Amino acid sequence: MSAAPRHFEIEQAGEAWRQLNNPGSSQQIKEARFQLPAWYRHDLDPLGTPYRDQQLALWRAITGRSDYQPDRDEETPEVARLDPIRRPGLYSANDAMVAGDHLMAMGHILKISGLTARQRPRILEYGAGFGQIALTFARIGFSVETVDISAHYCNAVAASSEHYKVDLTPYIGTFGYNPAGQSHAYDLVFFYESFHHCLDFQSLVHRLAELLKPGGKVLLAGEPIVTNAPDIMPYPWGIRLDGENIAVTHARGWMELGFQEEFLVRLFETAGFRFAKHPCVNSHYATVYEFVRPE
Amino acid sequence: MKAGSQPARPVQIDRQDGHSPLWLGFPDVDPLGRPALAVFSSLEQSLGNRLLIADEWLSSELPIARARLIERVRNGHRIFCFGIGAGARAALFFGSVLRAERVITWAPSAAPGAGPLDAAAVAMAYDIASSPPPPHLTSSALTVHITSSSDTVDTDIALARSLRPAVGIRLDRIEGIPYSALEQALAQTNYLSRMIEAIDHGRPLPKPHHLQRSWLSAFAHQIALDPALSPSEEGGFALRGTLRNSSPKAFSIERFERDLIRVGARIISPGDDLTQPRSARFSFGSGALQADATLPFWLEVPREAVARGFEARVALVCEGRFWFDDHQFPNATLSVSADVLQKWSAK
Numbered sequence: 001m002s003a004a005p006r007h008f009e010i011e012q013a014g015e016a017w018r019q020l021n022n023p024g025s026s027q028q029i030k031e032a033r034f035q036l037p038a039w040y041r042h043d044l045d046p047l048g049t050p051y052r053d054q055q056l057a058l059w060r061a062i063t064g065r066s067d068y069q070p071d072r073d074e075e076t077p078e079v080a081r082l083d084p085i086r087r088p089g090l091y092s093a094n095d096a097m098v099a100g101d102h103l104m105a106m107g108h109i110l111k112i113s114g115l116t117a118r119q120r121p122r123i124l125e126y127g128a129g130f131g132q133i134a135l136t137f138a139r140i141g142f143s144v145e146t147v148d149i150s151a152h153y154c155n156a157v158a159a160s161s162e163h164y165k166v167d168l169t170p171y172i173g174t175f176g177y178n179p180a181g182q183s184h185a186y187d188l189v190f191f192y193e194s195f196h197h198c199l200d201f202q203s204l205v206h207r208l209a210e211l212l213k214p215g216g217k218v219l220l221a222g223e224p225i226v227t228n229a230p231d232i233m234p235y236p237w238g239i240r241l242d243g244e245n246i247a248v249t250h251a252r253g254w255m256e257l258g259f260q261e262e263f264l265v266r267l268f269e270t271a272g273f274r275f276a277k278h279p280c281v282n283s284h285y286a287t288v289y290e291f292v293r294p295e
Numbered sequence: 296m297k298a299g300s301q302p303a304r305p306v307q308i309d310r311q312d313g314h315s316p317l318w319l320g321f322p323d324v325d326p327l328g329r330p331a332l333a334v335f336s337s338l339e340q341s342l343g344n345r346l347l348i349a350d351e352w353l354s355s356e357l358p359i360a361r362a363r364l365i366e367r368v369r370n371g372h373r374i375f376c377f378g379i380g381a382g383a384r385a386a387l388f389f390g391s392v393l394r395a396e397r398v399i400t401w402a403p404s405a406a407p408g409a410g411p412l413d414a415a416a417v418a419m420a421y422d423i424a425s426s427p428p429p430p431h432l433t434s435s436a437l438t439v440h441i442t443s444s445s446d447t448v449d450t451d452i453a454l455a456r457s458l459r460p461a462v463g464i465r466l467d468r469i470e471g472i473p474y475s476a477l478e479q480a481l482a483q484t485n486y487l488s489r490m491i492e493a494i495d496h497g498r499p500l501p502k503p504h505h506l507q508r509s510w511l512s513a514f515a516h517q518i519a520l521d522p523a524l525s526p527s528e529e530g531g532f533a534l535r536g537t538l539r540n541s542s543p544k545a546f547s548i549e550r551f552e553r554d555l556i557r558v559g560a561r562i563i564s565p566g567d568d569l570t571q572p573r574s575a576r577f578s579f580g581s582g583a584l585q586a587d588a589t590l591p592f593w594l595e596v597p598r599e600a601v602a603r604g605f606e607a608r609v610a611l612v613c614e615g616r617f618w619f620d621d622h623q624f625p626n627a628t629l630s631v632s633a634d635v636l637q638k639w640s641a642k
Contacts, residue, residue, distance in 0.1 A: 071456075080452075143499060147463070151456045155448065158466045165504045172455055172464035179463060181438070182497070 005231075006032040008243065013062045013250035020247045032243030033231045037061060046236040046263060047202060055238050055257075056199070062239065062246055063253045070149050070174060073253035074197060077152065079130075084156030085163050088130035104286040105192060105221050106133045110140075112219060112278055112288050113188050117141040121187035124211065126175050127194020131157035131168065138168035145179045146170045175200070176207045183210050193222035193285075196257045201237075205271045212293045218273065220289040224258035236263035265289075316396065317368060318342055318491070319349045321378035321385035323478060324409040326555065326615025333482040333554045334379060341488040349376075352385045353410055361392055368393060375399065375494070379478050381409035383441075384417050387458070390437065391420040397494070399440040401481070404450035405474040414450075418457035442467040442503055444474040465500075471507040475616040479554065484509040511623055515542040518558070518609055518627040524596070532596045534560065534575070534607055536627060537589040546584040559612035560594045564603040565633075573600055576612075604633035 006028060008016055016032065019025040040058065044051040059068060082092050090102035110133070115121045121142050125134045128146035130153065138144040144167065146157050157170035171179045175198040180186065189211055198204050208218050224240055226233045232242045239249065240258040249256045265275050273291035280286035320338070322330035330350045338346055347367060352360045368374055374395040378386035383400030390398035404414060441464060443451040448468060455464050472480050481487055486509060489501045520536040527533040538558060540546050551557070557579070561572035575594040584590050596607060610626035611619040620626035 151452050151464075151466075154455075154464075154466045155452050155468075158443075158468045161502070162468045162470050162504065165502075167499070167502065169499075169502070170466050172466065177463045179438075179465065 006243070008032055008034045008246070010034055010037050010058070010061050010246070013246050014064075016243055016247035017251045020244060029243040029247060034241045034243065034246045036234065036241070042235065052199070058239055059249070059255065062249050064250070065253055068199065068253075068255060070197075070199075070255070074149050074255065075152075076150055079150065079152040079156060082130075082156070084130055084159045088132055088156065088160075090130075090132060101283045101285040102132070102222075104280065104283045105288075106136060108278065108280055108286040108288050109133055109190060109192065109219055109221050110136060112290055113137075113190075113217075115142065115187060119187065122180070122185055123188045123190070124179065124186045126189065126191050127197060128157060128170070128192075129153050129194070131160060131170065133190070133192055135160050135164065135166070135168055138166035139164060141167075143167045144169070147173045147175070147177050147179065149174060175204050178207075178211055180211075184213050184216075186211050187213055187216045188219065189216070190219040191221070191223065195220050195223050196259070197255050199255050199257070201257075202267065205267050208291075209271050209273070209293055214293060215295045216293050218268070218291040218293075220291075221287065222285040223289070224256075225261050225264055225289065226258060227261045233258045233260055236260050315345055315495070316373040316375045317347060318345055319347050319364070319368065319374060319376045319386070319389070319393070319395070321352055321376065321382040321389065322348065322350050323378065323380040323382040324353065324406060331379075331382070331478055331554075333550065334478050334487065336550065337482050337485070338487055338491070341491055349385070349389065352389065352412075357388075357411060361389070364389055364393060378403075379481070380406040380474060381412065384412045384414065385410065387417045387439065388412050388420045390439070395437060397438045397440065399490070401442045401477055402444040402447040402451060402474040403441060404454045405444070405447050414454045414457060417454065421458045438463050438465065440465040440467070440500075442469060444472055444477045445470050446473040467503050469503045469506055472510070472622065473617070476613070476622055479514075479556075479613055479616075480506055480510040482550075482554070483514045485513070507622070513542055513544070514546075514619075514624070515540075516546075516611065516624065517541050518611075518625055520607075520609060520627045520629045522629065524631065527595055529595055529598075531598045532601055534594045534596050534609070534629065535591065536593070536609060537591050538584070538611075539589040540584045540586055543586055545586060548579045548582045548584060548590075551579050552581070555614035555616075557612055557614060558592045558594065558609065559618070560596075560607045560609045561618075562596060562600050562605050562607045564600045564605045566603065572608075573597060575607075602633065604631055604635070606630040 016029050020029040041054060044054060056068060090099050117140060123137050123142055123144045125146045128134050128148050131146045134144045134146045148154050151172050154170035154172045157168065161168040171177065189208055195201065232240050237257060237259045240256055245256050268291045269275060273293060276290045278288040278290060320335050322332055325331040330353055335348055349364055351363050374393050375397045376386040376390035376395045377399040379401045383403035386398050386400055387403060407413065439458065441451055441455055458464060484506060486501065486506050493500050517539040518536060520534065524532040524534060558577040560575040562575065563569060563572045575596065577592040577594055596605060606628060608626050608628045611624065
């Protein structure tokens with residue numbers, strides 16, 4: 001019988017980070033949960049500005065930083081040390097299970113995209129990181145653009161593009177930036193482990209409808225979208241309260257949000273999308289949320 | 296490096312129709328401190344009166360250059376800025392000031408001492424970019440395009456990171472071509488024209504993958520050396536040869552002169568420091584070298600080299616920048632031992 005998870009106060013985020021890096025206590029922190037501070041209000045409208053401001057206040061309490069700036073707080077400088085061709089992120093974790101999760105997710109995204117070269121599709125990935133899925137689409141023969149706030153990640157994508165001589169172009173930019181410069185240019189916009197870093201996801205969802213061609217789709221995978229996890233996600237959306245996430249947020253400053261599935265799906269449907277869920281029993285990273293913009 | 300030691304070739308056309316974008320080219324600085332104009336001459340045909348060479352940024356104080364440029368683009372509703380190296384930094388700086396729609400740059404961190412703008416000054420322009428634009432200039436979303444050469448990737452990324460995050464920055468890389476050869480590669484291919492055409496027609500920009508291959512094709516040439524040496528008037532030997540244009544179009548010899556492209560030889564004698572070869576040069580003069588035509592040249596092998604025998608490696612050189620044979624273009628070599636030279640001398 002496993003022990004009940006430990007509960008921490010937000011003020012203990014730094015201590016959680018230290019314990020996470022200690023092999024003796026690492027697992028305990030991963031299973032731990034954080035409690036919301038006493039000042040947190042549960043009666044706010046999740047679509048309203050006060051709710052968003054309250055989440056930012058929670059982020060400040062966890063990180064000790066004064067204001068959230070994605071170009072600074074979402075940075076991953078160690079990426080510059082990795083070889084983007086031979087050992088991009090999914091391989092450099094030195095863990096077959098990690099690589100397997102990512103590769104299954106990649107396969108599922110590719111398959112559910114339903115695209116063929118005959119359609120000459122144009123694809124956009126937000127928060128692409130090393131852009132391995134984008135690269136695979138490009139190697140099939142599609143035109144692919146990526147947007148990431150990190151210049152280091154974009155540089156890695158540029159290196160892959162040059163190495164494989166494919167139509168893959170990275171842009172340094174924020175969520176919602178449109179490299180095409182015109183509306184309704186894309187057949188597919190996808191996010192892999194990135195949508196949950198977007199604080200202004202509400203406006204982004206509406207923006208996605210503008211980016212897509214009629215019949216185009218948005219795919220989300222590897223996202224913390226939960227159906228019943230009140231200890232981690234006790235609100236429609238917000239910072240995830242599991243121990244590892246709070247510890248990492250404290251140390252890195254990343255915006256690590258999560259979503260209740262019902263809330264997020266309704267948001268997309270309100271923006272005019274049609275929803276389908278493609279679960280994967282082998283890896284939750286490969287569960288794909290598909291949102292189609294009607295013809 | 297000080298700009299303006301020699302007058303720039305006047306390639307300035309100020310008129311445009313107000314609807315098509317006005318392209319502002321910001322020259323880099325060549326090894327003699329002059330505005331480097333090679334890349335612009337290839338665009339005269341495709342851009343016509345939509346091209347404006349903004350060389351005042353090299354010869355005037357920045358506030359004066361800014362005022363002049365604002366005046367010159369007064370009728371330009373859409374402005375695109377572009378440049379290489381120091382000119383790329385100017386394109387970034389004035390692109391922000393002039394509220395350009397696009398800024399297209401190659402190796403913007405290169406040539407750090409050239410011109411009055413460093414990367415920090417460029418970043419500062421993006422910090423203050425929220426200030427209101429001059430009233431006659433429209434405010435539009437700025438897209439920045441940075442293509443790194445093979446030796447400027449890391450410093451270009453550092454520069455990109457210093458720009459304001461709201462800007463979308465397109466990143467590309469050219470693996471096979473360093474900064475020193477970039478301008479010639481762009482000037483001698485139709486890459487820029489294809490890029491402009493793509494933008495004009497709303498198509499995706501060409502990828503730089505094929506730039507090196509296009510350059511090898513567009514500037515294809517062969518060099519042949521005559522194995523017979525002849526005594527020269529200077530007391531050494533004259534090494535004679537021919538340059539053959541094996542590309543599909545004529546080479547402009549005037550452009551060779553302007554861009555400091557010559558036939559050069561690196562001459563090594565036994566016992567010499569291999570890193571410090573003696574050199575010889577041949578300047579072409581004027582005219583054109585038609586496709587498939589050949590042009591004779593001769594190079595002076597100095598007396599000191601002759602006495603000990605030598606090996607001469609002959610190739611085209613862009614003075615102060617690069618040797619073409621370092622970028623997969625051909626060379627020709629001639630090795631002559633001291634014994635053979637003595638026999639020839641005795642004849």
